[in-house]
Amino acid sequence: MPPDSPAAGLPLDPPTPALPGRFTLFVAFAKMSLAGFGGVLVFARRAIVDKHRWMTADEFNETFALCHFLPGPNIVNLSVVFGARIRGLTGSIAAFVGLLAPPFVIVTTLALLYAHYGDVPALRRVLNGVSCAAVGLLLAVTWRMMLPLLKRRDPVALVMLVAVFVAVGILRWPLPQVLLVTIPLSIAATWLARRRSAA
């Protein structure tokens, strides 16, 4: 078929250069996943935007915003949405399996080792130290995300943040019930605050 023949039957809008095939998608997501210690997002952005140029930074941000807004593990959502944009349903599956299968094998192997050797005193001490440090890393990430809210002194956001923290972290209330109340409340309060500041 000549390259300029119309209606080649491809559902893609403009002919974007060098869109990856399914196997390439699988390998690319497997690579970013295996590189990603403590979160894959940074590596996903680097691979998709900088290395392969499959998306512009804006397209990536827009796609990630959608995935962040939907429930579920963000990076898993991102793999599915990105795969779908490139190659449809099978592209989604290729990216999803690439992202999850290799680290799943690793983590399950570690679980097996833990089941056998988890009681060895030296390993217990190591894991104890690692988990203390890992909690510290989580606190640091939380702090970094909280900073913009603190700087803006956004009262609605800070009240909602503290309310959820107390309900789930201190009172240990079930997450679904807490969110079924706080999500509508937070949306309504944010909407009211924006309308007032716009008026």
Added chain:
Amino acid sequence: MTGIGTLVGIALAFGWLSLFAVGGAAAAIPEIHRIAVDLNHWMTDAQFADAFAIAQLSPGPNVLIVSLVGYQVAGVAGALVATLAMCVPTAAMAYTVSRLLHRAGDSPWPALVQAALVPLSIGLMAASGLVLAFAADGSIAALVLTLAAAVLAAATSLNPVWLLVAGGILGLLGWI
């Protein structure tokens, strides 16, 4: 202990939870802890802290902590069921939504909803930190290590892996 009933229980628990995992896996940790430790007694507090440590030490998405919980309950089948239950329903939802709205358009609602969700997910991550600190920090030295790691990670651009390694070495030396 293992059986179809157990696997169905794992699938239902994590499938349901995933629908409320706003802000990703780190924000869902208090609920994973509630399901695995408090409600079903699948694992102890210490085992949960270990699972978190192992998940942080391995590459891949943080959500794989549910694979470790699933493994603890029902072996490899449990790990697989927990992981798929946590990932597939929301992935299917993301796929459907992305197909329906190819781009956000001019509606102010997505941005508004997102602005409303951000403080909730940060509050949940702070709750995760507290729940895990209770599970992991059994001594003053442990608490000091957690706080030191937090300050170092927040104030410097040190690769987090080194902090995990340092924690492991301090633990091995018996300081924690």
